[in-house]
Amino acid sequence: MTDHALYRSHNHHDSRPHVVIVGGGFAGISAMESLAKAPVDITLIDRNGYHTFQPLLYQVAAGGLNPGDVTMSFRAIAARQPNVRFRHGNVVQVDTQEQVVTLHDDTKITYDYLFIATGVTANFFGIPGAQEHSHIIYTRRDALATRDHLFSRLETLAQSVGKEGEFNIVVVGGGATGVEVAGAMAEMAVEALPRAYPELDPNKIRVYLVEMGEELLAPFKERIRDYTAAALEKRRVILKLGTAVEEITDDEVVLSDGSHIASKSIIWCTGVTAPEDVKRWQLPQGPGGRVLIDPECRVVGFQNVFAGGDVSADTVEPLPQLAQPATQHGTHVAAQIERLLAGEPLEPFQYDNKGIMATITRNAAVAQLPGGQTGATCPGAGTSTSSSATCTPNKASANISARQTASRGIRAGAPVLMRARPTRKRLGRAGTAGWCGPVCCCSRRPG
Ligand SMILES: Cc1cc2nc3c(=O)[nH]c(=O)nc-3n(C[C@H](O)[C@H](O)[C@H](O)COP(=O)(O)OP(=O)(O)OC[C@H]3O[C@@H](n4cnc5c(N)ncnc54)[C@H](O)[C@@H]3O)c2cc1C
The missing domain is CATH 3.50.50.60 (FAD/NAD(P)-binding domain)
Structure with a gap:
């Protein structure tokens, strides 16, 4: 133990089970929000102070959006949910025996239930340079x-x-x-x-x-x-x-x-691998060092440790590394924790495939539904969330998440290039909630 006291979110009820979520991406935030009414205290830990909407990062790189258009402060997100505290920090170690995670500054945080949702990073496959x-x-x-x-x-x-x-x-x-x-x-x-x-x-x-x-x-x-x-x-x-x-x-x-x-x-833009920190946590690993989970989303061999989203590798059915599986994992893990609290049996995760989509440019996109229907070119794609909604079959994942992000109050800033001006007509219903920028978010990345 270090100078730091064993950390537990202050102001929380010491008697309530403590859920620690490592990573505030699609999976982590969805688990957090799904536990809003559960009798638990939640500590959300992220190495950044803000949630990042990865599907639109390429537009920041291309100068079409600004960083603030695709990020949102975790403090603002946590402020809306009384049973959540945010802790900024990089988790460097997980001790499943003692049920403690250690941050980069040696702070130790105990948990009753742990959800690992750190996402992934690029895999260069050892190619020289x-x-x-x-x-x-x-x-x-x-x-x-x-x-x-x-x-x-x-x-x-x-x-x-x-x-x-x-x-x-x-x-x-x-x-x-x-x-x-x-x-x-x-x-x-x-x-x-x-x-x-x-x-x-x-x-x-x-x-x-x-x-x-x-x-x-x-x-x-x-x-x-x-x-x-x-x-x-x-x-x-x-x-x-x-x-x-x-x-x-x-x-x-x-x-x-x-x-x-x-x-x-x-x-x-190819290949993914688990972050180096995660590979050191001595958890069972699958392809690319990703954490192996069982059909109930538990890390293989553990009762109270779950993993989901990109960093998880399903032992039965490999899932694409997309926003939808991550979001659905998060919701499922939250439900599993509630089942454990109620003494009920866990249920296996079932992925609800909503189809895959990809944006090519602002006025060209492709989609393929689970039933096999396909579509290409989305008139108006890339100009607003509402037009992407019209071209988005069955509410494809990233678009929904974009609108959720937009409804959290994110507004387009002053990007470098290619800014489209939102109009009431373009915004449609989404216009009342916000606007996520000049490029639509209906794209989905096959894994
Ligand atoms: C450029 C790009 C475009 C994409 N486009 C699409 C798309 O159009 N549609 C789609 O469905 N999917 C898309 N994806 C994939 C999608 O973004 C991911 O599948 C999704 O973000 C996975 O969610 P997650 O919660 O598992 O992880 P992430 O969203 O990556 O979140 C992980 C979080 O964990 C935090 N973290 C990591 N390590 C630690 C640590 N040690 N300690 C504390 N915090 C940590 C990170 O800071 C991050 O906030 C795209 C991905 C990229 C990179």
Whole structure:
């Protein structure tokens, strides 16, 4: 034990069971909110002071949204729920014997029930130079670093007008995140930059999308994949399919077909792994070091420790790493804790698949429903939450969450580029609650 007293949220009832939630993403917040009326005290711990809406981080990177548009203070969220206290801190250790989690500053927090919902980070698969020379978009910090890098490169290019110079942006990974990022970068290059950087020749800005598989958006049907490829090529994205990244150096990407792309701007959008801290917690691990859970969402071998969302790996049915499974896990874990409190048996988790969607650009998106129906292009997609609602079959996850986030009071700020002005007509019903920004959130990322 250190100087820090054993921490328990002050002002809470010492006699009530203490639920500790590590990570305030989709899974953690959904569990927290679902326990609002339960006779428990909750401590929500996050290494950031704010909740991050990951599905729109790429728009922060592309300059279409500002960081405040996709984040919200945990203090504000916790203030709405009397049985919650927020603790800012990075959990570095979990002692399941003593039922204690330890923070980076050695504070120790006891729990009766623990929910691990830390999310994941990028996996570089040991590819030489990938980690050192790529940008990732998992946190607000990542998105801002990517944005600062891109705009500083553009300024450099603008100052060298007349001299030889080109700007190649290389997006690695042809899943939904890579498609979204490539689409946003292409849109920025084709539509926004000519206005913001009139001195630049748009032909000198190229966006590459590199995917080792033969297709983009592998979990989607062929028609959708073809549409996506055509939509990106129409916006001058250069597709390198069936091509793996072999190495990334300070100034180029080396590909498996022997070609090289000169670039200092690589955005890594493929592969996930559990955060290093979590891998050290001596919990059973599945693919990518993710925490193995049983059908009841408990960490395998533990009665009172649950995991959910991206960081969890289901032993029976692997789930995609998306907002919907995370949100549903959170709700289920909350219900399981209530069942344990009531002495009732636990129930297995059943995923309610609402379909998958991906945004390509502001006026192009694709969707595939559980029944097999598909759709491409969403008129008005990307202009408001209400238009995304009309194109969102069966209330797809990220859009719902975006509207929840919007209803928490987040407003669009003053993004760098491509700002669309919200109008009452565009906002529709969502307009009464708020507006999440110029790009719709109906995209879903196949895992
Ligand atoms: C660029 C991008 C685009 C995406 N687009 C979509 C999309 O369109 N649709 C969709 O459905 N999904 C999308 N996803 C996936 C979706 O965002 C995730 O599936 C979802 O966020 C997972 O929720 P989670 O609660 O498991 O984790 P997260 O949302 O990642 O939250 C984890 C939280 O844990 C905190 N944390 C981590 N480690 C610690 C620690 N040691 N101590 C304390 N706190 C910690 C983090 O700060 C974070 O707040 C996208 C993801 C990315 C990166």
